[in-house]
Amino acid sequence: MNLMITGGAGFIGANLVLHWLRHQPDDLVVNFDALTYAGNLGNLEDVKDLPNYRFFHGDLRNALEISKAFSEHNIEAVIHLAAESHVDRSIHVPADFIETNVTGTFNLLETAREFWGDELSKHRILHVSTDEVYGSLGSSGKFLESTPYAPNSPYSSSKAASDHLVRAWHHTYGMNVVTTNCSNNYGPYQFPEKLLPLLINNCTQNLPIPVYGDGKNIRDWLFVEDHCEALDCVFHEGDTGETYNIGGCNEWSNIDIVRYLCRELDKELNRSGADSCENLITFVKDRPGHDRRYAIDAGKIKNTLNWTPRHTFEEGLTKTIRWYIDHQDWVSNITTGTYRDYYKHQYG
Numbered sequence: 001m002n003l004m005i006t007g008g009a010g011f012i013g014a015n016l017v018l019h020w021l022r023h024q025p026d027d028l029v030v031n032f033d034a035l036t037y038a039g040n041l042g043n044l045e046d047v048k049d050l051p052n053y054r055f056f057h058g059d060l061r062n063a064l065e066i067s068k069a070f071s072e073h074n075i076e077a078v079i080h081l082a083a084e085s086h087v088d089r090s091i092h093v094p095a096d097f098i099e100t101n102v103t104g105t106f107n108l109l110e111t112a113r114e115f116w117g118d119e120l121s122k123h124r125i126l127h128v129s130t131d132e133v134y135g136s137l138g139s140s141g142k143f144l145e146s147t148p149y150a151p152n153s154p155y156s157s158s159k160a161a162s163d164h165l166v167r168a169w170h171h172t173y174g175m176n177v178v179t180t181n182c183s184n185n186y187g188p189y190q191f192p193e194k195l196l197p198l199l200i201n202n203c204t205q206n207l208p209i210p211v212y213g214d215g216k217n218i219r220d221w222l223f224v225e226d227h228c229e230a231l232d233c234v235f236h237e238g239d240t241g242e243t244y245n246i247g248g249c250n251e252w253s254n255i256d257i258v259r260y261l262c263r264e265l266d267k268e269l270n271r272s273g274a275d276s277c278e279n280l281i282t283f284v285k286d287r288p289g290h291d292r293r294y295a296i297d298a299g300k301i302k303n304t305l306n307w308t309p310r311h312t313f314e315e316g317l318t319k320t321i322r323w324y325i326d327h328q329d330w331v332s333n334i335t336t337g338t339y340r341d342y343y344k345h346q347y348g
């Protein structure tokens with residue numbers, strides 16, 4: 001099978017490309033990526049010369065480039081991850097999110113429809129989305145696949161719009177689609193604008209750890225390799241037109257996860273007392289429209305496809321911390337001028 005993975009140079013995409021090449025060696029993987037600030041081909045250095053891997057430098061905002069990738073590689077299926085993915089950036093520059101997440105998904109669906117023609121139902125598109133489309137929970141309950149959409153940020157509303165497009169292309173044109181809505185991922189190759197890698201990077205550099213508001217917002221954390229296994233499973237076994245929630249059953253308030261990580265980093269970096277990473281914690285102005293709590297009910301994917309995460313939180317976190325400490329060059333290569341401009345704009 002010739003599989004296109006969009007956004008394969010980003011955090012989850014790169015982990016998925018590596019997973020696919022390891023577990024599905026008979027497939028050709030075509031990584032379609034625009035290489036925005038979040039895309040980094042360095043993530044795929046180890047596989048770049050494999051005969052069953054190709055990189056296509058293309059932008060979803062340009063339908064002709066998608067079309068060219070389909071024809072050049074005779075694309076038979078797609079896993080669609082490319083997106084603008086950071087909530088804080090969506091608050092500063094919402095237009096980028098509409099163009100890539102909404103128009104880009106539309107361009108992809110239309111290109112696939114044209115290219116696959118009468119054989120549309122034989123070719124699958126797995127659309128990778130987020131739990132943020134469901135909005136914010138109170139202190140109890142979890143998101144089910146049937147939870148009504150109530151997105152609150154420019155990011156989540158653009159992802160919600162893309163989910164609706166995918167759903168409509170299935171119902172109207174018979175496109176063979178599946179959608180996943182996943183909770184917060186963590187792990188290697190995550191850009192240090194997101195909470196966990198930002199924290200690790202700031203601790204190694206002795207910089208303040210910014211915690212928004214009262215730090216009591218809750219997220220449900222999943223190790224990225226477990227997410228990739230879930231995507232593999234849904235792609236191969238999910239029912240057409242269905243959606244599957246993916247989560248770690250692993251809720252943490254931000255302040256608790258930050259303190260936990262600081263303690264783990266103290267051990268790794270031999271810090272204690274006045275030098276402890278915990279002393280870097282700094283409460284800052286809250287994110288506008290900050291969702292209070294996310295939690296996934298992953299019962300459907302567990303009961304129908306037999307997927308559960310393989311890593312405990314402790315295992316995933318230890319792997320993650322070790323990876324960032326061993327790959328400080330990777331971090332310094334991407335935290336250059338543009339990152340510093342963003343950081344200054346966001347945190348002052």
Ligand code: NAD
Pocket residue numbers: 006007008009010011012013032033034035036037038039040058059060061080081082083084085086100104128129130131159181182183184185186191
């Ligand atoms: P990321 O920001 O790390 O990577 C996004 C990738 O998409 C980058 O390689 C970037 O270059 C590429 N890209 C951006 N705009 C593009 C365009 N116009 N054309 C082609 N490529 C483009 O994102 P991520 O955290 O890896 O998230 C991947 C997907 O998973 C997204 O769709 C996101 O909504 C979803 N998701 C993420 C999480 C999470 O915790 N990170 C959780 C659930 C769902």
Ligand code: DAU
Pocket residue numbers: 085086087088129130131132182183184185193194195196198210211212217218219254287294
């Ligand atoms: O839930 C899935 C979503 O998880 C994905 O769809 C998004 O692509 C991904 O970015 C992530 O969104 P969040 O907004 O939850 O992740 P982020 O790492 O930005 O923030 C996690 C929590 O930490 C959130 O409550 C905001 C808070 N935070 C974040 C940053 C960057 C801080 O307190 N300080 C910070 O500096």
